[in-house]
Amino acid sequence: MPRQTASQPTSGGFFITGTDTDAGKTYVTACIAVTLQQQGIAVSPRKPIASGCIQQDDQRLLCSDAKVLQTACDNTEPLETICHYQFKPPISPQRAIQQAGLFISTSDLLAACTPAPNHFALVEGAGGFYSPLCSDGLNADLAVQLDYPVILVVGNKLGCLNHTLLTLEAIHHRGLRVHCVIVNDLAADADINNYLDIKGLVAPHHIPCHHLGYASNSQPVAIPEFSL
16 A cells, blocks of 8 residues: 555554453554554554553652553653553552442543544553453453454463464454454464464564563564554
8 A cells, every 4th residue: 555644644543452461562552653653654542541550759640551652652642641541559440440439431431542633543452352441341342432453462472372363253253353463472483373364463572571661672663564
């Protein structure tokens, strides 16, 4: 397809989910952001809700994932726009909402995913596709409301093939299209493409998943094979 430019924005977006927590969604989302920006596409990153945020000296919460995405996108939007709902306890967002005595709906999250005008949205979920995300829904429910093509991030470890095939089946069951599968921290003997009928890509860094987005050697770079 023709190269896009910032003056010819591409509308729409992707919903990025994982086979599990710590699959490397934030790092891969940052890599995708770098890739699209190199293609001249303006990007708005969104992680509408996050738990396990860091309490700063001024008592405000900081979502580290949102900071990674902001930096990768060279984005001037406030972190509170990138990640609108933030909670301190390192538990599922749904449980954190309940403990805070709040009710946050899937529709609330959908509103928090709205990209900047003429920007392509990269919406990162929390946990896996069927993980609880808010008071009334799962990651899957938000994905359905967004109706974006889905990118599945696979944390390469023992059992990942089973997790991948189960998640792909769940995504298709919800009537969504899978754009691609991206395998993070690929081992030499893991060829997941043998089992897929869609394109599988490889994240360009081989580093432990729990360091993704935070370690100094995890600077996001472009994924050459990735395209819209």
